[in-house]
Amino acid sequence: MSTKPRAYYIKTYGCQYNKADSERIAADYYARGMVEVNNWQKADEIVVNTCAVRQKAEDRVHGFLHNIDVYFKETGKPKPKIIFTGCMTHHGAEKILEMFSIVDEVLPVNEVGFNNQALRKDKNHAFVQISTGCNSFCTYCIVPYSRGRERSRSFEEIMNEVRSLADQGYTEITLVGMNVNSWGLEKVGVPLRKLLMDKDKKIDLKDLPENTSQYLKPDGLPPFVKLLKAVTALDEIKKVRFLTSNPWDFYDELIEEVGKNKKIDRYVHLPVQSGSNTVLARMNRGYTRESYLEIVRKLKDADPEITIGTDIIVGFSGETEAEFKETIDLVKQVDFKVAFVAMYSPRPGTTAWRMYEDDVPYEVKKRRWRVLDNLINQKHLDERPKVV
Numbered sequence: 145m146s147t148k149p150r151a152y153y154i155k156t157y158g159c160q161y162n163k164a165d166s167e168r169i170a171a172d173y174y175a176r177g178m179v180e181v182n183n184w185q186k187a188d189e190i191v192v193n194t195c196a197v198r199q200k201a202e203d204r205v206h207g208f209l210h211n212i213d214v215y216f217k218e219t220g221k222p223k224p225k226i227i228f229t230g231c232m233t234h235h236g237a238e239k240i241l242e243m244f245s246i247v248d249e250v251l252p253v254n255e256v257g258f259n260n261q262a263l264r265k266d267k268n269h270a271f272v273q274i275s276t277g278c279n280s281f282c283t284y285c286i287v288p289y290s291r292g293r294e295r296s297r298s299f300e301e302i303m304n305e306v307r308s309l310a311d312q313g314y315t316e317i318t319l320v321g322m323n324v325n326s327w328g329l330e331k332v333g334v335p336l337r338k339l340l341m342d343k344d345k346k347i348d349l350k351d352l353p354e355n356t357s358q359y360l361k362p363d364g365l366p367p368f369v370k371l372l373k374a375v376t377a378l379d380e381i382k383k384v385r386f387l388t389s390n391p392w393d394f395y396d397e398l399i400e401e402v403g404k405n406k407k408i409d410r411y412v413h414l415p416v417q418s419g420s421n422t423v424l425a426r427m428n429r430g431y432t433r434e435s436y437l438e439i440v441r442k443l444k445d446a447d448p449e450i451t452i453g454t455d456i457i458v459g460f461s462g463e464t465e466a467e468f469k470e471t472i473d474l475v476k477q478v479d480f481k482v483a484f485v486a487m488y489s490p491r492p493g494t495t496a497w498r499m500y501e502d503d504v505p506y507e508v509k510k511r512r513w514r515v516l517d518n519l520i521n522q523k524h525l526d527e528r529p530k531v532v
C-alpha cells in the first residue's frame with residue numbers, strides 16, 4: 145500500500161538572498177522525501193521566509209499568517225506545522241512565538257547554511273551565494289542585525305557548485321551576497337560592531353564605523369575579481385551577474401574586469417540610496433555623490449554599453465526638498481535604466497531608528513517616490529534591463 149508523501153509549502157518574501165535560502169530549504173525537504181505543493185492549504189508544513197526591510201514587508205507576513213490561522217480555525221482541518229525564518233527572526237524566537245501563536249518553530253536565518261544544496265526551479269539561471277551577512281552599518285538597515293557579520297564562502301565550494309551547475313546545463317549564474325565586492329577580503333573594525341549590536345544603547349553618528357570600506361584590499365587582484373575570472377572561464381557559463389555591490393568597494397580592478405570581460409552582464413546594479421552628501425552621511429553610506437559619479441563615469445568609459453540600475457530611499461529622516469533635488473540631479477546625470485525606489489520606514493533596532501525622527505510626512509515621501517519612478521522606471525519601460 146502506498147502512502148501519500150508529506151507536503152511542504154514555502155512562502156518567500158523579499159530579496160534574492162531569501163530566494164536562495166528558500167531553494168536550500170526546499171532541497172532539505174526533498175531529501176526527506178517530501179513534495180512541494182503550490183497551495184498552502186494542502187501542506188503538512190509551511191515555511192514562511194520573511195523580510196524585514198520595510199514595515200510593509202512585515203505587514204504582509206502578518207497578513208499571511210493571519211489568513212492561515214483563520215482558514216484552519218474555520219475549516220476545522222488540522223493546522224500544518226508552521227516554520228518561521230528569514231530576516232524577521234532578528235526580533236528573537238521568544239518575541240516571534242509571542243507575536244504569532246500559530247508559529248511552531250523559529251529557524252534562525254544563519255542556520256540555512258549556504259553550503260546546503262539548493263533545489264532550483266529555473267533550469268537555465270542559478271543564484272549562487274558567495275557570502276552572507278554584512279559588516280557595514282548603514283543606519284537604516286536591519287541586515288547586520290538579522291544576518292550578522294559577513295562570512296565569505298570558500299573559493300573551492302563556490303566553484304564546485306558552479307561546475308556542478310554547468311554540468312547540469314545551467315548557462316547563467318548570479319553571484320549573490322550583501323556586499324559581493326568584499327568577498328574574501330580581510331575585515332577590519334570588529335570592536336565597534338559589538339557596541340552597535342547592543343540594541344538598547346543610545347548611539348551617535350561618531351560611534352559608527354569609519355565612513356569608508358570595512359576591508360583591507362590586497363596588492364594585486366582583489367579576490368572577487370579572481371572569482372569572476374574563474375566563473376567566466378568555464379565554457380558552459382555564458383553570462384554572470386552579481387548582486388549586490390557597494391559603491392565604496394567598487395574598486396578599479398573590478399571596473400576594468402567588467403569592462404573587458406563580456407561574459408559579465410552589461411547591467412550593473414549599484415545602489416546609491418541618495419544623491420545628497422548630507423543624507424548619505426546620515427545613512428552612514430561610505431561614499432559621496434562625487435565618488436559615486438566617478439565610479440559611474442569609469443564604468444561607462446570602460447564600456448559605453450554598460451547600463452546602471454540602483455536602489456533609492458526617499459523621505460529618509462530629515463530629507464529636505466533641497467536634498468531631494470540633489471538626488472534628482474544625480475539621477476539625471478547617471479540616467480539609471482531601472483531603480484528600486486522605496487519610501488523610508490524606520491526598522492526597529494536599526495541605528496536610524498535609535499538616532500533619528502521619521503519626520504518626512506507620508507504624502508511627501510509618496511510624491512518624491514512618484515517623481516523618481518517617473519524619471520527612471522516609467523521613462524525606461526521599453527529598455528528595462530533584466531536584473532536577474
Ligand code: SF4
Pocket residue numbers: 278279280281282285286287288322323390
Ligand atoms: S551594505 Fe548597508 S544596506 Fe547593504 S546590507 Fe549592509 S548595512 Fe544593509
